[in-house]
Amino acid sequence: MKDNISNILCVLHDTHGQDSLVQRAMNIAQKYQAELTVMLAMESLPPNARMIMQSFEYLESQSSINQTAQDWLDEKAATWSQQYPVKTVVTIGDRFIDIIHHVTNNNHDLVIKQNENEASGYITSSDDKHLPRKCPCPVWIMQADELTKDKQVVAAIDVNYHYPEHEVSLRKQLAFDILFHAWQLAALENASLHIVHVYDGVPENILRQGFISVNEDAAQQDLNAIRQERQEEIDRLLGVLALEVKDSEGSELKPQVHLVRGYPRREIANTANACGATTLVMGTLSRLGVPGYIMGGTAEETLEQVECALYGLKPQGFTSPV
Structure with missing residues (x-):
């Protein structure tokens, strides 16, 4: 059972204020010589988007968002990887479902994520409650100010x-x-x-x-x-x-x-x-x-x-x- 952490998934729910989370994930991965994947998990466009766009425009918007997000993440990963090797993945959809599917399909043994509640330390967001309920591997929901x-x-x-x-x-x-x-x-x-x-x-x-x-x-x-x-x-x-x-x-x-x-x-x-x-x-x-x-x-x-x-x-x- 020793050194049971070998494949970590670090989930970003935003493009702002996540660098400290990735840094902690890299430190943990380095400690255990584990593989590290950083996922940018985004919600899909709202249902009414289809009402105000033609279907082909809607699909193109989804594709454009995905490519722009992947470019942003790859650019960040180039910097992170100077310290520790980082894989990347971008998902758009139901976030907690996408996270769990990725965990299951890639045999992750730890998910690291930051608490989405920035106003207090209580865990209140839907995704932050769904993951501990339904994710098959351990889930570590961190607080932004833990380093202090x-x-x-x-x-x-x-x-x-x-x-x-x-x-x-x-x-x-x-x-x-x-x-x-x-x-x-x-x-x-x-x-x-x-x-x-x-x-x-x-x-x-x-x-x-x-x-x-x-x-x-x-x-x-x-x-x-x-x-x-x-x-x-x-x-x-x-x-x-x-x-x-x-x-x-x-x-x-x-x-x-x-x-x-x-x-x-x-x-x-x-x-x-x-x-x-x-x-x-x-x-x-x-x-x-x-x-x-x-x-x-x-x-x-x-x-x-x-x-x-x-x-x-x-x-x-x-x-x-x-």
């Missing part, structure tokens, strides 16, 4: 394995993958590494509403047992990670573990914010193996509460619905 910050990588892992048996192995592997990628990013970014897991017994909202009665002593014993169970699993994962990264750069990283009791949709974000997270690494599926449950629940609500980069992963064997 002390780096804090936060890995949100779910080590609750009390699920149907067919899901447990997938969940265990995904938890380790999140941990490994978070370590990899922390080593790459010279960052501190935090691990957060949120646990609870009976959900607080059920207790508050008085729907069930709970013996306080028994409930506390259950919570203590759950916390111990989750701590032991995190310790096991860290032991496996230590063997995986032994003698690698960054192997001296000492992750800080945050075992938090509460509601995951709230406490993951609270913990990430308290750590000053610059990148949050998490899975972007809720129920594994259940069709349609993509980017559900916890991941969706967490992103609405944090202003940091997102590094989203899928479980092994995930097939994009695109």
